Amino acid sequence: MTTQADINREIAELRGSGGPQPRRDYPPYRSSMLRYPTRDLHQVDPEGVELWAPCFGAADIDDHEADLTVQRSGEPLGERIVVTGRVLDGDGRPVRHQLVEIWQANASGRYWHQRDQHPAPLDPNFIGAGRCLTDGDGVYTFQTIKPGAYPWRNHDNAWRPAHIHFSLFGTDFTQRLVTQMYFPGDPLFDLDPIYQSVTDAKAREMLVASYDHSVTAPERSLGYRWDIILSGTHRTPLEES
Amino acid sequence: MSFAPGQTVGPFFHLGLPYEGGNLLVPAGHPDGVRLHGRVFDGQGAGVPDALIELWQADPSGQVPRATGSIRRDGYTFTGWGRTQTDGDGHYWFSTLLPGADPGRRPFFAVTVFARGLTDRLFTRAYLPGDEPDPLLDGLEPDRRVTLITTREERGLLFDIHLQGEGETVFLSYPRQAR
Numbered sequence: 001m002t003t004q005a006d007i008n009r010e011i012a013e014l015r016g017s018g019g020p021q022p023r024r025d026y027p028p029y030r031s032s033m034l035r036y037p038t039r040d041l042h043q044v045d046p047e048g049v050e051l052w053a054p055c056f057g058a059a060d061i062d063d064h065e066a067d068l069t070v071q072r073s074g075e076p077l078g079e080r081i082v083v084t085g086r087v088l089d090g091d092g093r094p095v096r097h098q099l100v101e102i103w104q105a106n107a108s109g110r111y112w113h114q115r116d117q118h119p120a121p122l123d124p125n126f127i128g129a130g131r132c133l134t135d136g137d138g139v140y141t142f143q144t145i146k147p148g149a150y151p152w153r154n155h156d157n158a159w160r161p162a163h164i165h166f167s168l169f170g171t172d173f174t175q176r177l178v179t180q181m182y183f184p185g186d187p188l189f190d191l192d193p194i195y196q197s198v199t200d201a202k203a204r205e206m207l208v209a210s211y212d213h214s215v216t217a218p219e220r221s222l223g224y225r226w227d228i229i230l231s232g233t234h235r236t237p238l239e240e241s
Numbered sequence: 242m243s244f245a246p247g248q249t250v251g252p253f254f255h256l257g258l259p260y261e262g263g264n265l266l267v268p269a270g271h272p273d274g275v276r277l278h279g280r281v282f283d284g285q286g287a288g289v290p291d292a293l294i295e296l297w298q299a300d301p302s303g304q305v306p307r308a309t310g311s312i313r314r315d316g317y318t319f320t321g322w323g324r325t326q327t328d329g330d331g332h333y334w335f336s337t338l339l340p341g342a343d344p345g346r347r348p349f350f351a352v353t354v355f356a357r358g359l360t361d362r363l364f365t366r367a368y369l370p371g372d373e374p375d376p377l378l379d380g381l382e383p384d385r386r387v388t389l390i391t392t393r394e395e396r397g398l399l400f401d402i403h404l405q406g407e408g409e410t411v412f413l414s415y416p417r418q419a420r
Contacts, residue, residue, distance in 0.1 A: 021246050021418075022360035029249075031358030034284040035404045041414035044377050048342060049297050049305050049351050050415070054322035057309030090244050090417060099312075103257025113253040129257040131312075165250065165257060173297055173351050174415040178362055180248040197360045198246040206245045229244045232417035 002030075002155040004191055011196045018199035028193035030154050046234045050173045056099040056133060066132035068102075068144040076126035078107025078145035080221040083181070083209065086138045089170055090232030094138025101167040102142060103129045109148030109162075118150050143221065149188060161188035161195060168228060175230040182208045183224070247361035252291055254355065255326060259293065262314050264325035266296070266337035273301070276397030277350065277367070278334035281327050284405030288331020292356035294402075296323045296335050299348065303341030339369065347373040349389075354402060354412075363412040367391050367400040385411050 010028040017023070024036040069076055083102075087095040105111050105128060108120035112127045126145055134140050147162045163180040170176070182195065189195055189204075198204045206229070215223030250258070267274045277296070281289040298321050299305055306321035314320070319338060327333045342348040349366040368378065368390045378386050388410045391398035403410050 020243055022248065024360050026360055029358070029360065032249075032360055033358075034287075035289065035356055035358040036360070037363065037409055037412050038284075038405055039409055039411070042377075042381070042411050043414050043416065046415050048303075048346070048349075049299050049321070049340075052305045052307075054297055054311055054320065055307055055309045056311065060309055060312035101257055103253065105253075111253040111256060113256050115252055127256070165248075165254070167258060173353075174364070174418065176295075176353055176362060176364075177245060177247055178250050178355055179245055194249060194251075194360075197248070203243065203246050206243070207248070231244045231415075234415060234417060 004155065004157060007155050007158070007193060008191065011190075011193065014199055015196075016199055020198070020200050020203035022197040023199060026193065026197040029197055032197075046172065046174050051235050053098070053169045053171050053173055053175065057097070058133070060099070061131050061133060065130050066142050068126065068128060068130045068142065071127055072125040074125040076106070076145050077123050078126070080143070081146050082141065082143055082215050082217060082221050082223040083164065083226060084139065084141040084215050084223070085209075085226040085228060087134050087140060087168060088138060088227065088229050089175065090230060095134055095170050095230065096136050096138055098134050098169050098171075099131065100134060100140040101129075101131045102144075102164050104144065104164040105147040105150055107145050107148050109150030120148070120150070146183070154193060159188055159191070161186040161192050166228065168230060170230040170233060172233045172235055174234060177228070177230055179228075180207060181226050184208055184211060249357060249360050250293060250355040252357045254293055259324060259326045260312060264323050264333070264335045265314065266319065266321065266323045266335060268316055269336045271336065273338055274336050275339055276334055277337055277391070277400060278332065278397065279399050279401040280331045281333065281354065281356070281402045282331060282404065286406070288327070288329075289356055289404065290327055290329045290331055292327040292331065292333070292354060294325055294327070294333045295353040296337065297321060297351040297353075298337065298340040299342065301338050301341045303343055303348070345373060347371055347375040347378065352400075352402075354404070356404070359404070363404075364414070365389065365402070365410055365412050367398070369398070381411060
């Protein structure tokens with residue numbers, strides 16, 4: 001069985017090799033081996049629908065979907081947190097009234113998912129999925145529980161650092177992003193082949209939220225701030241509706 | 242300005258992303274409806290049972306839909322956007338309308354692929370079969386070009402996606418992306 005020391009060596013060899021986006025061919029993440037395209041991506045100028053993103057609106061979502069702590073009858077276990085930030089496009093403009101979706105493990109590191117066999121307790125009061133729309137300044141806000149780290153089967157005694165999965169849309173199709181938000185100072189960062197699939201240290205840091213006392217809810221929740229910058233839009237200002 | 246890196250959707254995305262009716266851009270059985278479907282394959286030709294496919298397209302007249310309501314569909318409004326997961330065989334399907342395009346252009350569906358094991362999303366196009374010239378298709382070798390063209394069937398269109406290896410689908414990047 002591959003050990004953590006083996007994986008650490010592989011991670012070290014590939015450090016800095018891949019630019020600011022994750023390497024698609026990243027052997028330390030074993031599940032990637034048969035699933036990455038071997039040919040270079042073909043660059044194309046976006047046209048038609050690719051110059052636009054799908055629209056979501058208030059009718060698509062209920063307000064309470066942004067609060068993952070009130071979706072069941074009781075209070076979930078764990079550390080309550082606010083996670084908030086702005087979604088910006090590659091030119092620094094806020095992405096307004098656009099969909100943000102998240103999913104995560106509970107405080108014990110267990111997902112509400114049939115395929116999660118980690119023998120940590122499910123929490124009947126925490127499912128771990130939420131949605132919201134950004135406001136007029138591109139701000140999203142979720143109330144949730146700090147997720148736990150959890151083991152996985154990439155190699156012997158592999159553990160994922162605590163994270164929240166984020167799904168984001170921009171103002172054109174090409175800006176689509178699914179990523180993961182991490183918590184500052186996690187001791188598992190150096191050991192994790194998914195986090196390290198982004199081989200550029202500065203780019204990886206963009207995935208780490210900051211603790212922000214100003215977004216806490218007194219006597220209820222601690223708070224984290226995480227701004228998300230998408231790639232640039234291909235539409236010219238004249239095409240903006 | 243640098244932008245945030247992607248990360249894999251992992252194995253548990255079903256918790257957060259797919260939703261009831263996500264694959265029904267029009268109700269199944271709609272008089273003008275077609276089934277766009279196919280399988281997602283890995284580098285050994287096995288179906289990928291934990292992939293997620295998103296579809297984004299023009300309406301039949303070639304207009305880009307600007308209507309909300311893709312998550313809570315009303316059954317009448319064509320929003321042009323859908324999302325579905327693959328099943329145990331790696332198969333996915335959408336009920337939708339044929340996209341149009343500007344005159345002389347070849348219509349296509351814009352497709353985004355996510356999967357456990359895929360560190361970042363992949364973009365591609367699923368073109369309707371046809372004769373119109375197209376700058377992307379015309380610039381590809383024939384064996385690569387065919388990976389982007391749907392096959393017409395009695396009730397719809399087939400579009401298989403090969404992540405790796407023989408018949409590997411052409412995946413796209415756009416000018417404002419790093420790679």
